[in-house]
Every structure is written in C-alpha cells, then in structure tokens.
Amino acid sequence: xxxxxxxxxxxxxxxxxxxxxxxxxxxxxxxxxxxxxxxxxxxxxxxxxxxxxxxxxxxxxxxxxxxxxxxxxxxxxxxxxxxxxxxxxxxxxxxxxxxxxxxxxxxxxxxxxxxxxxxxxxxxxxxxxxxxxxxxxxxxxxxxxxxxxxxxxxxxxxxxxxxxxxxxxxxxxxxxxxxxxxxxxxxxxxxxxxxxxxxxxxxxxxxxxxxxxxxxxxxxxxxxxxxxxxxxxxxxxxxxxxxxxxxxxxxxxxxxxxxxxxxxxxxxxxxxxxxxxxxxxxxxxxxxxxxxxxxxxxxxxxxxxxxxxxxxxxxxxxxxxxxxxxxxxxxxxxxxxxxxxxxxxxxxxxxxxxxxxxxxxxxxxxxxxxxxxxxxxxxxxxxxxxxxxxxxxxxxxxxxxxxxxxxxxxxxxxxxx
Amino acid sequence: xxxxxxxxxxxxxxxxxxxxxxxxxxxxxxxxxxxxxxxxxxxxxxxxxxxxxxxxxxxxxxxxxxxxxxxxxxxxxxxxxxxxxxxxxxxxxxxxxxxxxxxxxxxxxxxxxxxxxxxx
Numbered sequence: 001x002x003x004x005x006x007x008x009x010x011x012x013x014x015x016x017x018x019x020x021x022x023x024x025x026x027x028x029x030x031x032x033x034x035x036x037x038x039x040x041x042x043x044x045x046x047x048x049x050x051x052x053x054x055x056x057x058x059x060x061x062x063x064x065x066x067x068x069x070x071x072x073x074x075x076x077x078x079x080x081x082x083x084x085x086x087x088x089x090x091x092x093x094x095x096x097x098x099x100x101x102x103x104x105x106x107x108x109x110x111x112x113x114x115x116x117x118x119x120x121x122x123x124x125x126x127x128x129x130x131x132x133x134x135x136x137x138x139x140x141x142x143x144x145x146x147x148x149x150x151x152x153x154x155x156x157x158x159x160x161x162x163x164x165x166x167x168x169x170x171x172x173x174x175x176x177x178x179x180x181x182x183x184x185x186x187x188x189x190x191x192x193x194x195x196x197x198x199x200x201x202x203x204x205x206x207x208x209x210x211x212x213x214x215x216x217x218x219x220x221x222x223x224x225x226x227x228x229x230x231x232x233x234x235x236x237x238x239x240x241x242x243x244x245x246x247x248x249x250x251x252x253x254x255x256x257x258x259x260x261x262x263x264x265x266x267x268x269x270x271x272x273x274x275x276x277x278x279x280x281x282x283x284x285x286x287x288x289x290x291x292x293x294x295x296x297x298x299x300x301x302x303x304x305x306x307x308x309x310x311x312x313x314x315x316x317x318x319x320x321x322x323x324x325x326x327x328x329x330x331x332x333x334x335x336x337x338x339x340x341x342x343x344x345x346x347x348x349x350x351x352x353x354x355x356x357x358x359x360x361x362x363x364x365x366x367x368x369x370x371x372x373x374x375x376x377x378x379x380x381x382x383x384x385x386x387x388x389x390x391x392x393x394x395x396x397x398x399x400x401x402x403x404x405x406x407x408x409x410x411x412x413x414x415x416x417x
Numbered sequence: 418x419x420x421x422x423x424x425x426x427x428x429x430x431x432x433x434x435x436x437x438x439x440x441x442x443x444x445x446x447x448x449x450x451x452x453x454x455x456x457x458x459x460x461x462x463x464x465x466x467x468x469x470x471x472x473x474x475x476x477x478x479x480x481x482x483x484x485x486x487x488x489x490x491x492x493x494x495x496x497x498x499x500x501x502x503x504x505x506x507x508x509x510x511x512x513x514x515x516x517x518x519x520x521x522x523x524x525x526x527x528x529x530x531x532x533x534x535x536x537x
Contacts, residue, residue, distance in 0.1 A: 123504060169529055170527070170529055171418050172503065172504045173502075173503040173504065173505050175505075
C-alpha cells in the first residue's frame, strides 16, 4: 500500500500538469477538471492495490477522470431539466460524445501549452496568473503557494477563485495564441515564470525549503516552455538565466549571511547547472534573435565562467548591459551598466555614470553600489555615508546585516587613514 | 457569447472636421463589417453627460440628480454589442473602435452579457 501511494504521488508530481491541462480542455472548466483529477487519484488508491499499477498510470488517471466528468455532466443535465426557476445561461460543460472514447485518451495530447497561455492571459492580474500557474501546472496546493508567497491562505484561495471565474465568465479561450499575438503573450508567460523564480531566489526571509521549491518549480516550468516552444530563443534564454543564478544557491549565503558574488566560494557552485545553462545560452544566441533574458543569461554566464572573481570579463559584461539598456532603457539596468564600467574600465568612469542617474534615490542598491565603488576608491567617509543611506532603505534582514558589516569595515578603515 | 463594449472617452473637446470624419469612418467600418458577419447586436452613441439624470431609490422614494453617477475624467460615450466566439475575438473588435474623440485618451471596457433565458 505504501508503494502504491508513492507511485500515485510520483505520477501526480510528474504528470498532474499534463493531466489537468487535458481535463480542462475536455470539460471546459478548471474546477471540474480539478475535482475529477482528485477523484481519479483517490480511485487509484483503491483500484491499484487490487489490480496492480496500470502500464500507463497517467493515461489511467485521465481515463478515470474522464468518466467522472461524464458523470458530472449527466448529473447536471438531469438537474437542469428539473429546475424550473429563473435560469441563467451557463456555459455548457457537456462532454461531446466523440470524446467519450478511452482509446483516444490512452494517448492523450499535450495540452500544457494551452494551459500556460490561459493561466498567464493578460486579462487576469499578474498575482493571480502566478497563483493559477503554480496551482495547475505546478501541482502545488493552495497552502503551499500561500506559504511560499507569505500570503494568507484565504487571500490566495480567493485570488484563485476570482481568476477561474474571470476565465469562465469573460470566456478567455483555452488555446495557444495565433502567431501575431504570440510575442506579447509569450512575454507574459515568461514574466510569470521569472517572477516565481525571483520570489524563491531574491528574498532570504521565510522558509528556505519552500523558497528553493519555488526556484525548482520555476526551472521546471522554464524547461517545459523550452520543450513546448523550442524555436523561441528567449525560452532557453530564460531557462539558462535561472539555472545560472540558481547554481550559486549554496554559495550566496553562509550561516544566514549574504555573501557577495565576489566573495563566494566558487567550488560551492553547482557546476552541472552551470554547464547546462552555458550550453543553452550559447545555442540560443546562435539563433541571432537576442532578447533581455538571453542577454542577462549571457552576463550570468560570464560570471560563471570566471574561475576567480578577478578573472571576470567586466568589459564584456558592460557591453552586454549596454545592449540590454538599448532594448529596455531603465535606470536599474543603467546602474548595473555603471557598476560593470567601474569594474571593467575605471572606478572614476563608473562613479561618473552613477552620479548622473536619476530616479533611484529610494532604491537601496543604488546607494549600496555607489558605496562599494567609493570603498574601492578608498573614499571611506563618503562610502560610509552611502552605506548609511542604503541601510535606511533596505528592509530584508540578511541584506541589512550585510550592509551593517560593510559599514563597520569602512568606518574602521576611515579611522585608520 | 455577446459582449458589450463600453466606450469611455473625454467629453467636451471641439473636434476638427478631419478628426470627426476619421472617427465617423472608423465607426462606420466596424458597424459595416460586424453587420456583414451577422454579429452586430447593437451600437449607439450616447448624448453628452450634461443630458444625464441619475436616479436613486432611497427609503422607497425616488431621488433624481443631475449628471452621471460618478464624476470621472472619462465618461461613457457609447456602446457596441457584438456576438463573439471568445474574449480574444471581442478584443479584436474592440481594438477597431475609436476610443477617443479627443487626443489618444479613452478606453473600451469589454463585458460579457450574462443573458437571462427567455423562458425563465
């Protein structure tokens, strides 16, 4: 029995996204599909110990869930015929006869692409896009998602209900968008996946394990997107970017303390993830359709390539930031560019570029970056001032702790000179 | 599914003859195409909000006030009802409706009609 449960769980983990995607297509309803899938898994726990685990467990689940869907629609039809009060037209969820054929569902098609585009439809707000994607494609439970995003469970549940209602009521189509809409729609899918990754990667607060799960989940979704739409170079670009960042997971905090890229123990980096990320980004760039994810991945690859921090090719990184800046003129990218110039060309030149930036006065990293350049220039008092300003703005405990350590360092050096 | 497309735009600006002609032509083209495809359920411009009266029922008594319900920059200026396959098709129609009679402001709100069945 224990083995059966483990088998069912592993089918759920690996296949629930694909199963639910197919069931949504058949039933035209997220709720019905979820309910049918849950019942089918429950049925598996009863049937499999008696009859053995079927040859294709996921096809068995789909076929069983399919029968449940037919039951629901029969029940609903009877119910509707009986009802004689005020009736609203509801979208029909009757399963067409030709779909009631187990043969077809034995080789069920991959509907995950329709599902991901529907979950990330721009008519749904982004918070809900994220929740819906994790709930359906990721197979995460509502409490798991709530915990990962530090959101009350009730709020998250409400968000999911509203998103599903919107899909149903506005009739958001369950389809892969046509070619002319694809670039914009794909960008919103990529944004959701990257947001899930960053939620897991950026914040150091909350449950570490749950956070790592989010990164893993985002990488899994990134792989899925590459598998489903391999001709779009931004897909491997995004996957490479996430793999390369994630490869530093073990090195970037030691005993709960933030370790900068420069000071990380590079032997702790995940070299398998780095090789995979490098291969992906190289292949993507060869398609000669660069985009923001590919450029950021290329930057991450240059960091990953350097055996020691001092060997980092900062000039090349600065050149890549310049291209990124041309694509997306944002002050945050300009700040990164200035830092790369400071490291690759000269500290003076970098500082000059930082000083002309505007609109970043409330961004703690702006002051931290400026402080770091001043520290390298041995202008300790000015550096201390910038660290203090950064401390006023930073909220994350791990980052605050890091800034305080740096501030103490420059204050001590300042006294020495 | 029938979708109502509510046109919100800023009132009050005088239109140049050119703009007025351009906007009129855009509406005419949407209406012609939607009629030709048999999907146009209705469409009409509204008279300006200066002609609006808002009615509220308070403790069984009717209160009528001058003007629209909410004072906002953009006002409801007209509507279309078009029968569409899904939201994507509705968005395509909406994109063709001129949203503004003044500058590039204005928006189209797409709302599915729920429809109360006739034999209810």
